[in-house]
Amino acid sequence: MNGDDALPLSESAATRLQxxxxxxxxxxxxxETGGQLTGELAVLVLVDRKRPLSELAVDxxxxxxxxxxxxxxxxxxxAYALAAADTKKxxxxxxxxxxxxxxxxxVQARHWGVNIDTGTLGCFARTREAPQRIVMLSNAHVIGDSDSDVTDAVGQPSMCSICSTCCSDTVGEVLRFRMTEHVDGAIATVDASAGTPAAQIKEIGAVAGTRPLSAQDAFSGTIEIQKRGRTTGLTFGTVRxxxxxxxxxxxxxxxVNRVSRDHLLLQVRQPSECxxxxxxxxxxxxxxxxxVVGLLFGxxxxxxxxxxxxIQFVTDELQIDILEATAVVPVVERAFAIAPLAGIADGPAGELLETPAGRFAAELYDTHAEEVRRLVRTNPRVSAVWRRHGGPALIHGLARAAEQPDELPLPVELNGRPVAEEIRAICDVLARYASDALRSALVLHGPRLAACGGRTLAECATMLAPRPAEAVAP
Structure with missing residues (x-):
């Protein structure tokens, strides 16, 4: 079912290794060698743990x-199906x-009068059969993996603990599911009371369609990805x-939840650690x-x-088409998105704001943040460059650096490219559509922002502070 005429690995060899x-x-x-992908195609042997040769018999x-x-x-x-409530970093x-x-x-479903573990609403789709309906897409093991679950209620953010129908958080019901070797997926209807679903993903933006990946695409090691989940938020990776x-x-x-075949292996990449x-x-x-390239299940x-x-396995088995935006949709972002200095006065970075350099950076932010936010959210060209050149990843890195402003550095790369190049591209497009005041600030401070990669927030604030006899353009 991998969609390829032939893989460079025989079934017999795979069976022997297993x-x-x-x-x-x-x-x-x-x-991978030394934590870096080498570009050389290899047979990946996934093991429970690596053991030294001294512990292994010859065979x-x-x-x-x-x-x-x-x-x-x-x-x-x-390998775990990811729907549980234990605490982790x-x-x-x-x-x-x-x-x-x-x-x-x-989202959370309620089966047989019991609320099950919470999971994530992936995106929206349209059923292929008539009458076509807009539906929520998630995993079967999140909202329904048995015939008895069909028509059970789905809540957002969770189900009412008293009953399955009286709570205003009820947003739909399970329509169908597939739990097969290739797909762990389920869809649910959307109640009118929940409003018209938006074809966007929190912190990522408007869904631009699908990208079916073949095995050859997947093992090229070149496809960079992102996902937004209810537990870890916006994170970045590579199709390994x-x-x-x-x-x-x-x-x-x-x-055993299920046995899976022909799925994508995804590996974390900077600035994400998880x-x-x-x-x-x-x-x-x-x-x-x-x-959309896939549906995360474990x-x-x-x-x-x-x-x-x-994703092609999911849409074929569930008989759906992923809903994509037909117009620019404003991005629903986390509170700190394009606002990394907001709300940190009482946190680890609070002392930084009391220094002259920190106060200057905060003033610069207060003066221009709203215009930057508006341009990213409403100007299609700015929005496209912002995302193509790693704007969300940069904000993610800023938020992490704010946890230890004197120790944690900003990323040195975004999307595998030097952070300086990415920041320059973002500053250039912002300057094209900015007010005179913002454009002047970008001309003066843009080169210093581009040099922030690998430096702590404390070091960045010092770099931004005006030099003696230098005109300040906040």
Missing amino acids: QYPGVQAIGLGMK EVIPAEVDGLPTDVVEFGA YRIEDESKVRPLIGGIQ GWIVGPQNILNHNGS FVLDGDSGSAVLDMDRK GNEKGTIGLACP
């Missing part, structure tokens, strides 16, 4: 080459109520490879042009690797 102790699954992807050592391809042993751990836990509904927000399978996807009690955690299940995975315990169903 028999080695500790092997979780077999795939194809770029070989337990994974061969260095299979079918003419080098092997790359990837420490994965167990990097959690944002967005439990906000959002109307009208958009993608990337929390294509997992041939079979791979056991576990519940958190250790039982890509996915419990509760992010059901998130839509998009490329950096906001085209990952490893560390949160550094995610698993997703290729």
Whole structure:
């Protein structure tokens, strides 16, 4: 079902590798050395943990080459379906109520009178059968994975704890699901009381369609992605490879949720340190042009690797088409988006704002932030450049740096390109449409902003502060 005439790995070779102790699954992807993808195609051998050769018998050592391809042993751990409520690092836990509904927000279903674990509303779709309906898309293991779940209520952000119908948070009901080797997906109707759904995803923006990926696309190692989930928020990654399978996807009690084949292996990339955690299940995975490539359904315990169903499998098995925006849709962003200095006076960065350099940076922000925010949200050209050149990733990095303003540096790269180049591109497009005051500030401070990569917020504030006898253009 991978859609390719032939893979450069025989089924017999994959089966043999699967028999080695500790092997979780077999795939194809770029070989990684020293934390960097090398561009060399390899057979990915996912294991529960890497063990030194001294612990292995001769017949337990994974061969260095299979079918003419080098092997790359990837420490994965167990693969989990991500819908549980334990506490881990990097959690944002967005439990906000959002109307009208958009993608990337929390949902919860109620089955047999019991509220199940929360997950994420990925995006919206249109059913192919008549009469066509607009539906919510998430995982089957989030909103419904058995026939008894069909017509059960779905709530946003959660279901009422008293009943399934009296709560204003009820937004629809389960329409159908597919829990197969290739798809963990379900759709739910949208109640009129929930408003007209917007074809956008929180912090990402308007959905620009779909991008079906073949196995060859996936193991090229060049496709950068983003996702927005209710637990970890907006995070960034790379499509690392294509997992041939079979791979056991576990519940958190250790039982098998399902066996999966032909799915995408997703790896975290800067500025994110974590890509996915419990509760992010059901998130839509998009490329950096906001085209949906997959539906997130699982990952490893560390949160550094995610698993997703290729979107073409999801749409075919559920008989839906992903809803895309027909016009520019304002982005619904986190409170700090394009406003990293807001609300930090009482946090770790509060002392920074008391310094002369910090006060100057805050004044600069107060003067121009609203105009920048308006341009990014309403001007199609600015919005496109902002996203293409890593604006959301930059804001994510700023928010992280604000946690330890004297120690945590800003990213040195955005989307795999030097942060200086990306900031210059953003400043250039802003200056084209800016007021005279903002344009003057960009001309004066833009080069210093571009030099902020790899520096702490304290260092950046010092760089921005005016030199002696220099005209200040806040």
